Amino acid sequence: MQIFQYGDTEINWLSKRDKRLAQAIEQIGRIERATMPDLFPALIRCIVDQQISTAAARTVNARIVQLCDGQLTADSLLAAGAADLQRCGTSMKKVQYMLGVAEAVKSGQLDLTAIATMDDAQVIQTLTGLKGIGVWTAEMLMIFSLGRPNVLSWGDLAIQRGIMRLYRHKTLPRERFERYRRRYSPYCSTASLYLWALSK
Incomplete structure (x- = not known):
């Protein structure tokens, strides 16, 4: 099974940029998500x-x-x-x-x-x-499939839920979402893995 690839570079960047996300990353640990390269x-x-x-x-x-x-x-x-x-x-x-x-x-x-x-x-x-x-x-x-490093999907309700739980927001207007996208960039895909985990 192939998994989405990320490592210390992405983790260190995100942790420096966002203290709450850093705590979540530390608590959750390494996430392995299967990929379909074909x-x-x-x-x-x-x-x-x-x-x-x-x-x-x-x-x-x-x-x-x-x-x-x-x-x-x-x-x-x-x-x-x-x-x-x-x-x-x-x-x-x-x-x-x-x-x-x-x-x-x-x-x-x-x-x-x-x-x-x-x-x-x-x-x-x-x-x-x-x-x-x-x-x-x-x-x-x-x-x-393509392993792109910088994807944060506005259309993904679980991503939205993960952000609202992490930052204790009751609503998530698009403008606020875009602020988080800029904060996580260029490693939004790794942030997405942790936001999905937080949404459950």
Whole structure:
């Protein structure tokens, strides 16, 4: 299993910038979050996972991988077909999103290799151009597939909850959120790991 990579550089930076976050980091310790470096299966998984429970998502994803003979690629997904994909336990709408991503990769419209060379804003613009992929999904892919170091997602309710608990805020206007983003930068992704832990 591959995990999101961070170390003393990120921890020391964040701890110097924010005393409360420093205390949380010390109490929580090292966090290991699994990553999915292969972007195509990660995209498909993100589509499947939307608005369903973790347990249900795990089951559906496992069935799709099995249907694709253990190798989730654009070719294997397109070969599986819409009807069999839907029988894995997902909606036809999500199936169409998945097949749309596969067709974009197959046609060359979506170059997954090129995404690694793009800056964060370009990655979001490219991925959200796909049906079924919103900004939050793109940001999660940036952290857990591309290993981008500086992502703090406004659209993630658990991140918002973590910030409110850490700093004892009753509300979190966007302007205040952006102040924290600037404070944590350029290591927002590591801060995100700890904010998720605090949100539980």
